[in-house]
Amino acid sequence: MEDVGDGYYAEYPYRRRPRPALRMLEDVAPLPASFVRTEGAYKVPVDGRGGTGRPVPSHPGYDVVGYDGPAAADAYDDDVLAADGAAYASIKLSLLRYAAISGLGGTVLVDLLRGPDLAAIYAAGAAAGVGYLYLLGIKTDTVGGADAKFGSGVSNVRFLLPVAVLVAVAVVNVAGGDDANPVSSPGTFSVVTPGQFGAAMIGFLTYRAPLFASQLAPVVSESLVDILPGSAAMAVRLASDAKRGGGGADLPPSPTPPRDDDLVTVLLVSGPEGTGKTTLVNRLLEEDDRFVRPILVDRISDGVKFERLESRGEFLEVDAAGRYGLSKEGILEAAKKYATAAGGNGGAEMPAKVVVVDADVTLAKKLVNLSGARLVGVWIGLDDIDKFESLLKAKIASGGIGIPDGETEDAVLRAKVRQVVKDIEFGVVSGVFEFTILNEDIGESVRQLKEAASYCFTT
Incomplete structure (x- = not known):
């Protein structure tokens, strides 16, 4: 390098x-x-x-x-592989279905605006677009396998589909004779009209419409959040996060909700920037051994697992240096691991452990939809927005908050204060935080945090 x-x-x-x-x-x-x-x-x-x-x-x-070399068999999990295969099949089917629906809708629209002749050509182009996606799926299915060459050869037929539609239109035009041919001056390169060409090509490209819509939806959603007033915007944001997080879809199918006995208790400590929540969490961990940190995946010591989880988007958070990643399993399995280590093998009862997550608001939003966990939420804040502003000014002056090129200190400060207000709205609207601590005195705040954390051991 x-x-x-x-x-x-x-x-x-x-x-x-x-x-x-x-x-x-x-x-x-x-x-x-x-x-x-x-x-x-x-x-x-x-x-x-x-x-x-x-x-x-x-x-x-x-x-x-x-050393006998890498053990490839341990590089993947059969259950995860099966789940990924099912998700991939579902995505393929959805793409084909949405492309077909878009083509049908476009055909009806062209029929109303330009008549049945162009509508038929548009429908043929849309069908070619669906066929293009299907053949592309064949190539994707066979990549890296024994049938890769065969799949690639079959898939290449997709490039001929729009040409086939135009050839069919040209044949129909010529076969109809001079009286029925819509082309006024037929020639080698003028066997279809511009309208027919446009209908065929636009119909073929209709399969892209669902793809564009899926890409634009998050942008439109974020723009809507910026336009709406505070509480309404927060409600829309939470609904969007819940939808992206699956809304509990990771839970195993069951006619009844899981019992509290099946849930892992997690102490979630969150709040806006500059409230000192990390200091409070560190004090709690130092003074009460019933609480432990989540298990992080180290890129250096466990690089294969880190790269696999990162490529699958399974990390809830990665530190600024890009070395440590926090996953769902790192939270849910930490309590069991530390309790087993503390209990030893002597048959003694294992001491109860609770995982503490020191989360900024971005991470807290992801944990709202964490399946398999019982959250005990503690919000750390200040009692006046002016105090937030003073702390942010001090961090800017000390270099803790950088000033991007082309920006001023006032502009950065205003942006940070706006973010604090949004974070506070989340803390109020989300319903996750049963306890609120206004961190004015560190000793009193630690006492309040310990009191709130004691509820982790109640049912």
Whole structure:
């Protein structure tokens, strides 16, 4: 990788990419690195004392004794693979169905506006668009498999479908004779009218309409949120988040809701920026061993799992350095893991543990729809918006909040205050937070947090 300075290493540009080189595993050493998204490079510890500036490995070399190579069978989960396959099949069917519905609607509209002749051509073009999607699905189904070459060959037929529609229209025009041919001066390249060509091509491209609609829907939703007043906008935002989160669709099918015994208790501590909630959470964890942090996935120590969860979009949050990821399982399994470790194997009763999630409002919105969890919500805030403004001003002055190029301190401050107001609206409207702590005195706030957290052990 290319040394870009200050311990950052980035991939070479495409044209400068070096040729790969083979090295014996015994001759290389593991190198700790964290990807920093803002730099687009990996941060690597370097030797600054000797003046060499060379990367410092975490160990002298890899332990290759008894190493037989990667175990590919452990790289995937059968249940997850089956679920992904079912989701993929559902997406394919939805695309075909929506394309067909769009084509039918367009045909009816063309029939009303331009007559049945052009409507028939439009319908043929729309049918070709549905066929295009179907054949494209065949290629996707066979990628990477033994039938990849066959699937690619069959799929290439899709490029001929719109041409076939135009050829059919031209044949009908010519076969009808001069009296029935709508083309006034037939020639080699003028066997269909512009109207017929437009109807066929627009009909063929109708399959793209559902795709555009699905991409524009989130943008329209966000614009609606910005237009509506505070509480109404928050209600729309929560409904949208619930829909994206599945609204509890991850729960196993059952005629009755799950019992409280089946739920994992999670203490959710959230609030706007600058309220000191992280300090309160740290104090709670230090002074009460019944509470534990979630289990995070480390990109360095468990890179395969990290990349898999990241590619599937299963992380609820990834830290700013891009190294640690928080998943649903990291929250739900932490209590069991720490309780088992504390209980040991001596048969003694395992002490109860509760996971504490120190969440900003963005993460809290995702946890509202966390299936399998019983949330005990604590909101950390201040009693005056002017106090938020003072804290934000202090962070801007100290450099804790950066000023983007082309922006002013006042503009950044106003944007941050608006965000605080939106966060407070969420805290009020969401119904998640049973307890509110106005963090004025750290000692009193810790006492109130402990009192609220004690409700995690009640049923």
